[in-house]
Amino acid sequence: MSISFCPPPGEGPEIAFLKRWSIREIEGGGRYLVGWCVANRDGRVSTEIVEFDADARRARTKRAVDMYLLARPGTTRMQVTCGIK
Numbered sequence: 001m002s003i004s005f006c007p008p009p010g011e012g013p014e015i016a017f018l019k020r021w022s023i024r025e026i027e028g029g030g031r032y033l034v035g036w037c038v039a040n041r042d043g044r045v046s047t048e049i050v051e052f053d054a055d056a057r058r059a060r061t062k063r064a065v066d067m068y069l070l071a072r073p074g075t076t077r078m079q080v081t082c083g084i085k
Contacts (some may be wrong), residue, residue, distance in 0.1 A: 014065040016044060021076035023049070025068075032079050033059055 021035030033046040046067060051060040057069040 014063070015068065016046075017068045017070055018044065019070045021069050023052075023063075033061070035069070038070065052058060056066045 001050040002036070017038040018033060019033035019038055021033055023031050024034055025031050030048045031052075032048060033044075035044060036042075037044040046065065047062040049059050050062050051058075053059070059069065064081060
């Protein structure tokens with residue numbers, strides 16, 4: 001599978017490939033993905049998850065970004081640095 005950068009907003013579907021990802025729930029029930037974005041080589045926190053397919057390792061966010069989850073969940077350096085539990 002090849003991985004490319006996301007097109008600018010409005011110029012096609014946005015996609016992101018995350019490694020060392022996890023799902024975090026905030027007070028009030030919203031769930032978000034936190035992980036390492038392969039294309040940008042940076043930490044990423046999604047907008048709220050609206051669809052999640054565990055078998056396909058795919059999530060869709062409120063902003064219509066398709067998040068493909070590579071490998072199993074894990075902890076990112078960003079989560080440790082920022083104290084995210």
